Amino acid sequence: MQFDMQGIRKAFGATQALDGVDLSVASGEICGLVGQNGAGKSTLMAVLSGALEPDAGAMTIDARPYAPRSPIDARRAGVAMIYQELSLAPDLTVMENLLIGAEPTLTWSRVPGLRSLVPGLVDWRAMRARASAALAQLGHDDIAPDAIVGDLPVAQQQLVEIARALAIGCRVLVLDEPTSSLGRADVEHLFALLRRLKAQGHAIVYISHFIEEVQAITDRYVVLRDGRNVGGGATADATADGIVALMVGAQASDLFARGARQAGAALLEVAGFEPGSATFTLHRGEILGIAGLVGSGRTRFLRALFGLEPVRAGRVRIGAYAGGAASPRARWRAGMGLLSEDRKNEGLALGLSVADNLTLSRLEPFGPAALVLPGRQRRTAAGWIARLAVKCSGPDQAIGELSGGNQQKVAIARLLHHDVDVLVLDEPTRGIDVGSKAQIYRLIEDLAAGSDARPSRAVLMVSSYLPELLGLCDRIAVMQRGRLQPPRPAAGLTEHELVLDATGAAGRS
Amino acid sequence: MTRRSLVDRAGTFIGLVVVATIFGLVVGSQFYAPGNLELMARQAAIVCVAAIGMTVVIAAGGIDLSVGSMIALTTVAIALALKAGMGPASAAAVGIGAAALCGLVNGILVTQLKVVPFIVTLGTMLIVRGAAKGLAEERRIEAPFTWLNDLLRTQRGPALLPAGIWAVVAAALVIAAVLRYTRLGRHVFAIGSNERMARLCGVAIPRTKIAVYTLSGVLTGVAGLLQFSKLSVGDPTVGVGAELDVIAAVIIGGGSLTGGRGSVAGTMMGAAIMTIIQIGCSQKGLANWVQQIVTGAIIVAAVALDRVRSAKGR
Numbered sequence: 001m002q003f004d005m006q007g008i009r010k011a012f013g014a015t016q017a018l019d020g021v022d023l024s025v026a027s028g029e030i031c032g033l034v035g036q037n038g039a040g041k042s043t044l045m046a047v048l049s050g051a052l053e054p055d056a057g058a059m060t061i062d063a064r065p066y067a068p069r070s071p072i073d074a075r076r077a078g079v080a081m082i083y084q085e086l087s088l089a090p091d092l093t094v095m096e097n098l099l100i101g102a103e104p105t106l107t108w109s110r111v112p113g114l115r116s117l118v119p120g121l122v123d124w125r126a127m128r129a130r131a132s133a134a135l136a137q138l139g140h141d142d143i144a145p146d147a148i149v150g151d152l153p154v155a156q157q158q159l160v161e162i163a164r165a166l167a168i169g170c171r172v173l174v175l176d177e178p179t180s181s182l183g184r185a186d187v188e189h190l191f192a193l194l195r196r197l198k199a200q201g202h203a204i205v206y207i208s209h210f211i212e213e214v215q216a217i218t219d220r221y222v223v224l225r226d227g228r229n230v231g232g233g234a235t236a237d238a239t240a241d242g243i244v245a246l247m248v249g250a251q252a253s254d255l256f257a258r259g260a261r262q263a264g265a266a267l268l269e270v271a272g273f274e275p276g277s278a279t280f281t282l283h284r285g286e287i288l289g290i291a292g293l294v295g296s297g298r299t300r301f302l303r304a305l306f307g308l309e310p311v312r313a314g315r316v317r318i319g320a321y322a323g324g325a326a327s328p329r330a331r332w333r334a335g336m337g338l339l340s341e342d343r344k345n346e347g348l349a350l351g352l353s354v355a356d357n358l359t360l361s362r363l364e365p366f367g368p369a370a371l372v373l374p375g376r377q378r379r380t381a382a383g384w385i386a387r388l389a390v391k392c393s394g395p396d397q398a399i400g401e402l403s404g405g406n407q408q409k410v411a412i413a414r415l416l417h418h419d420v421d422v423l424v425l426d427e428p429t430r431g432i433d434v435g436s437k438a439q440i441y442r443l444i445e446d447l448a449a450g451s452d453a454r455p456s457r458a459v460l461m462v463s464s465y466l467p468e469l470l471g472l473c474d475r476i477a478v479m480q481r482g483r484l485q486p487p488r489p490a491a492g493l494t495e496h497e498l499v500l501d502a503t504g505a506a507g508r509s
Numbered sequence: 510m511t512r513r514s515l516v517d518r519a520g521t522f523i524g525l526v527v528v529a530t531i532f533g534l535v536v537g538s539q540f541y542a543p544g545n546l547e548l549m550a551r552q553a554a555i556v557c558v559a560a561i562g563m564t565v566v567i568a569a570g571g572i573d574l575s576v577g578s579m580i581a582l583t584t585v586a587i588a589l590a591l592k593a594g595m596g597p598a599s600a601a602a603v604g605i606g607a608a609a610l611c612g613l614v615n616g617i618l619v620t621q622l623k624v625v626p627f628i629v630t631l632g633t634m635l636i637v638r639g640a641a642k643g644l645a646e647e648r649r650i651e652a653p654f655t656w657l658n659d660l661l662r663t664q665r666g667p668a669l670l671p672a673g674i675w676a677v678v679a680a681a682l683v684i685a686a687v688l689r690y691t692r693l694g695r696h697v698f699a700i701g702s703n704e705r706m707a708r709l710c711g712v713a714i715p716r717t718k719i720a721v722y723t724l725s726g727v728l729t730g731v732a733g734l735l736q737f738s739k740l741s742v743g744d745p746t747v748g749v750g751a752e753l754d755v756i757a758a759v760i761i762g763g764g765s766l767t768g769g770r771g772s773v774a775g776t777m778m779g780a781a782i783m784t785i786i787q788i789g790c791s792q793k794g795l796a797n798w799v800q801q802i803v804t805g806a807i808i809v810a811a812v813a814l815d816r817v818r819s820a821k822g823r
Binding site: 331 | 689695696703708
């Protein structure tokens, strides 16, 4: 079975996620799909697997038109997506998972149309036999059909997921970062399986951030950047350096006008911190960036540093405070504030007003004792709304009604209202429009530079958008598979080097 | 407070006006006579004061199914205290204290065991009911007659209304002010709207939740005191299913079981709507089953209307 996608376009609001992408994979071929975070890989695969409808473009399977309206549609047409987060029912057995929605039944009607209308009794014997056959076909009869899926190791769960796709007749498989939670030996087993499936004539799309994996398993590779095809070819002819060069491209970073900043006293010292294996010092007037792949442990490190996730080891000194693990409350008190990467689920309460969202961490100024006088709270919020040019009808508007960029400004204003010295920003410009982005860049620079009224602060930021890190930061550290490398001055770094570091492809080509 | 919560309250108010008008037309103008209004206020008082506490619990994203049992325990505790020779004021304090203790235990269990409040309070509902029956040895407890029995009695003279009703009004004003004008109130809505954000912002979540459940316990204790006043005995079987009336009042009043929304004014109106239906139906001579169907329909309609409104708000 072979599929072909031509000129696929998809926009989300003002963002053109896919701008005329082509991809075709033949039967018996493994094609690697690579690109930086946000290059459009996931969107393209969502279109292929029926989760998104493209704005324009044509798709065919075996030269027949293919336009799935849902993932179920796509599966019926033979296309299955194996996601990073497995979509299995953990409390059910392997065979139930394999044949979910297609359970063999003891029907008394042989008329196919009636079969779904008649409430059938499950034919457990046939179910076990079919599940065993499907697992044997994969070369994994070591997995018992009666085992509870939740009890299996992740690698075997992944096999069940793949077996399910094959059991319902899928011949096109899309694997999205399949090795992210696998150990070394399991990766080898998976690769062996993929080679067998290839030999059986399946068409496989393999998405990975790890260039070495793409080189090890794929026949061909396709590189996306900013929603466009920017290159590709036979994997055998490519070098890691060449692939990274295509992923990065040549980009100018003139959005950023770096002002003169003076690094002052140390504000944040982190030593031997786990998770993250982090050791660094952040100074007043400094912006330190953390680069790395999505899932490399950047967010986990920031959240643990702020007390939202368990700390396994290490010491932290913030201003006058010194210690290890602490609650978010203690972190705020010590002068540290966190901007969450997950604005909707953690950063903001969408049903509450702008004023409540902005001031929640510090309500003390709004009245004596435990009182919060709404007039004072509203005035303070209105002040920040004006200073950061937040577009809203006023402090009482529910924040869920604002655009993403304006929501983000309010989330940042919370740190300013609290007047913290150390700002920890996780993806500060994710999902916001270009205009708001530029304003937030300027704001971050102003905060680090300080003014006559307010001494400079320190900023620790994570971003998946490398031009942003290179343009803003004084120093950049790369998070690689859960370990934070020592920070290096940003002036001497290029996107190319950062991608090589992050993907672990440095030192080979 | 956002503009949304004003809209919520307007919706409940319109519902109240419609229900009151319909029953006024059906029953006749004597429906609005002062004596009848006072009758309805006396009828509503018990559910109302417990529902004020439940409003805070629901706004914080919780639920308390044990309030019916707590009312029974309170009546038993007061009767036992009076029988043991305590003064009426001390006996009332013992009753309310017992309910407050139940609320405290609910709060501690919810925050320390990290079990959802529905399950925790389903358990304590049975435990507290059992404890009330055990204390009373499964009998009604006769108690000497004191001024506690006059709390819901019609007043002649300057007081205008029974003392118990004034107590409900005072509780409503205090809790409305706490929700609106204190840090605790803002933290309650923050936790109910998005607990993860509240944690990120350094809100002391366990402490706030324990305070909320204890506060609800105290107000339920007051409801139990009013119930005792009405019965003049300690009855371990009273208030079965009362938690559902209490929750219904909060929901009709614009509270959301997913948390983050609810107001004392709305809850009071919700309790008023339910009482008008109850009294109106019985004064019209309609059977109890009619009244139950109407109340049930109002609950479903209130939540359905709320869905439509919040869908438009997005």
